[in-house]
Amino acid sequence: MFDLIFIVPLLPLIAFTINGLFRNKLSKTVVQSLAVGSVGVSFVISVLLFVELIGLDPAARSITQVLFAWIPVGDLQLNIAYLLDPLSAVMILIVTGVGLLIHIYSIGYMAHDPDVKRFFCYMNLFMFAMLTLVLGDNLILLFIGWEGVGLCSYLLIGFWFEKKSAADAGKKAFIVNRIGDFGFLIGAFIIFWAAGTLQFNELRAVAPEMFVVGGSAITLATLFLFFGATGKSAQIPLYIWLPDAMEGPTPVSALIHAATMVTAGVYMIVRLNFLFVMAPDTMMVIAIVGCATAFIAATIGLAQNDIKRVLAYSTVSQLGYMMMACGVAAFTAGIFHLMTHAFFKALLFLGSGAVIHSMSNEQDMRKMGGLRKHIPITYKTMLVGTLAIAGFPLMSGFFSKDEILWKAFSSGQGHWALWLMGILTAGLTTFYMFRLVYLTFFGERRYDDHVAKHVHESPKSMTTPLIVLAALSVIGGLIGIPHALGGGAHFKKFLAPVMAAIPGETAHGGHHDMTMEYILMAIAISIFAAAWFLARYLYRMNIDKVTSLKASMAGIHKMLLNKYWVDEFYGAAIVRPIVNGSIFLWKIIDVLIIDGIANGLGYIARDMSQTFRRVQTGFVRGYMVAFLFGVVLIIGYLVVR
Amino acid sequence: MINITPLIPELFLLVMAIVVLMLDLFSSRRTVVVPAYVSMAAVIITGFLVFKFGGDAVRWGSNAIFVADSFSQFFKVIILGAAFLAIGSSFGTADRMTHHRGEFFALLLFSTVGMMFLVSAKELILLYVGLELTTIPLFVLVAYQKTNRASSEAGLKYLIIGAASSAILLYGLSLLYGYTGTTYLNEIAQKTAVYFLSHGFIPNAEGTTDLVGMGPAFSVALMMIIAGLTFKLAIVPFHMWAPDVYEGAPTPITAFLSVGSKAAGLAAIIRIFDGMLYAFSHDTMPNDSWGTMMAVLAAVTMVAGNIIAIRQTNIKRMLAYSSIAQAGYILIGVIAASKLGVASCGFYMFAYMFANMGAFAIVGLYAEKTGKKNISDFAGLSKTSPIIAALMTMFMLSLAGIPPLAGFMAKYYIFAAAIEAGYTWLVILALLMSVVSLYYYANVVRIMYMVDSDNKHHIIPSFPAGLVLALTGIGVLLFGILPQSILDMAYKTASSFIF
């Protein structure tokens, strides 16, 4: 059975190849069935692999499938090899499972798009890259997947490239991610230089000997890797690309920019947790950055009017949660939240897509309202998603968030301030999510008759994934119920073999006082209730008060609406001084970053090229002169030397 | 009696070339198929013979004059591969010729034989004859389109620069002969090694020698040989002929020039410098002067080739500058002067063969169908011929060195060898330049995929052209993902050298 590991990523690749090469000849149905079918089979195999893995002894749950030696000579011994262990098993389940649902959803959502075949090509390529990322058994393979998903993300954000905002958003995502990738590569190089290997299991074995806990090499390496993660997982300071990425089709937002790709940074940190725990300073940075991102993004989410943008900032915020979990060494909790978040955020995005679909592509919530009766399935499923993300007791988000908050408070790396910010963020999350629900589904209808004529529930292919995801959002948390609530914490036990203990701490930290955990849980629930009530009071009962409230807090509202002017700040503080500073420097930036690799060395190179090509005069005797010039010069060098 | 069994592959190909020439006399002039297929078959059989009769050497007295070692076998495979692919993509070109079709293929085979001799030669006269047997048929082939001004211009330029460079090479060889009193490479190696081990590197004016006693003449000889051989590789500043000749020559010949003649020249350079003069490199790396000088040549070549390629509009000319730049990368492997260096050169050439032959095949195919040769003419190709466009993308990305294609592995090995040898600065420059190269390689891809045009040309390759594209496409992909077997082979070739 474990021989089949490589099939999981291979199938989408095959589908991509066939569809990519023959999409002119194949019919739309064939392309779609190939695309969806390949992901479906991958999912089935993933489930089988998972079952098989559970059947093994916990200590033996790490299977490496070496396909072949790739870079065999010299110091760097690298294989194309896939690693199946509890962590990657969970990840491929999430990726193929949620991916499959979103592929099915896309059939309905993209039905009217003329370029739907291209869309499915990119989606399949993405699946391949993402599965390579999570299954790769070394950092280089992970990086290839990392770049692959980045490329697909770029292609899919700019899918409607005739739209300038979409093309710009794609470009922004590309640039920001390249900056992060640079950090990733430096981190990987430092690790290779210090440890001599990039293979995960080998690294884990040699790390304690090769690195000193808290030493500069490990701290630097992990900091750079984390910087790479801030790019991919949209953390401060590189989060700015994600909200713009919503220019892509909604299934893309759900799959890439909520459920899977953006969690790659979290996955990478968890994958290398044995390195990160050796660098307490980095851990602190991660916790603070994650916590700050969670809070700031949540506040921005309060004032957004575009339904997808609210969800985008919510995603940034939730990713901050996961990062915070990693920072306090609660890696299991991070992955747990990653999983539940994949369920409910995919659900919310797909739901918002269904709303947008039924509203004839209107995204502004101020022009919605009262949709509850017209699109009941969408409404119900989105409500479930909202309850899950807000942490309604016993829903999936409740358990995963609670786990993170408890760890933030109690773990050795934790601090009560982290917990406080976390709980405030949870309140904000509840508030803006119910604001979204009330503005969209309740109250007066605020759209015109023209739109009203077309309001309709989405086709089956779209509602079915919503229902499945809603079910998962409800029950997804059950596998990870903590001991405090009488659960077995199965998820934690399952992932335990992958996680490293923090050096200097005992493995379990002794039995803590359950009372404290109950108290914190109670606070969380009450904050949830308060925020819900406030949102209900403002947006359900007294929607007119919102206007006066907005007026009374005009300054803050403006600040939030404009996302703290971060984009403008980056523009003013970074881009403009460079523009004005020096033409030369600007060209370097232009070359290396803005124009990306595609535009190459840009103007300098092109000018040089234009000059130097004139050397080739076309006169054959001139060529002979150059020839002799070379001979004489080199003889001169050899003789004089 | 001299044992000539190692020569059997070359002799066979020679006979077949004459057979092809004869076939043209007797077969109908209407068709190009017979001589072309016979040539392709001959090349394949020669490939088998190369392995069948490998390992031995032709000796004159105690000195080997022609060796069929694993190193030469490896390069002969590359050369024969290039010849096979060139013939395969020549059908269209040859079809439009009014006469002399048989000669076209015969000349190609003669040139191939010359290259095989060049790769195996261990004696100066044989080396020179092999070199000229490579070049003279190519003069004719380059100018083969008789009514085409560009083609005849390319012929003239190639002839003048080529003949002058071989005169310069010859002058160097004559000095080397005078210096050592022998034409056998292994005797030359012994004598120079003895000399240099006792005197250090190149003798200065005051240095006395126990050979002929000519001091700086030796460096002059060396340099002239370097110039004559790097001319084949199109190393700056001995590259000026390449863009013009590549642009003017019939496309399959351009492809053959850029791969076959480069591989042969490379093998000769490796034989002379890494093999014969190993004593220099061995004792004084990496700060010896010939190493530094060659490193500077490689650096200048990479910079000039890549930079100038950016502004080219004609795709053949762009590929010409690209192949100049590629030669710069390859030279890094020679400079590394180690087993890994030789192996990486071989692998690079192997990977380069697939990508370059494939790219030129598509260029030729496209020009045949549409008569257009500019990069911008490729707009919209992804819509009309998605498979051709996908293949072209693969070739471009392989040339640029993007994983997981063969070009990436090739660059990786070259760089690993150079770092091992201590040329880190050269590797950094090469990396930078490969970023630059991405500009013009990716530009082709961008134009094919992202630029709309009303181009309606659907490219359907003929069977042989399709075969060429399939083989090159598979090669680029397969040896990027599974390079192991070829690498092992390339690594074995290095065992002919004492490092």
Place this chain on the structure above:
Amino acid sequence: MDIGLYHYLSLAAFLFAIGLYGILTRRNAIAILMSLELMFNAVNINLVAFNRFSGSDGLSGQIFALFVIAIAAAEATVGLAIVILIYRNWRSIDADRVNLLKW
């Protein structure tokens, strides 16, 4: 005065230099081909002189020279053919006018 190796070598070097000079300055393609012949002949003088004076009893230098003569003849044949081709296409054998391919 004895005529020694150095005299021959100097003669060869001069001849070679004259040939190079011819290639660089002559615009007539035929003249360029003739200059090339001078260079090859310079090499021949070198080879034969080395063979005579280096003291080794072999004949390899002279044999080398024979090969060079033969190949130079082949090269000249092809060269003249190409020059005729140039004349047909360009109505001129001025190397500087053959200037279609550049940049």
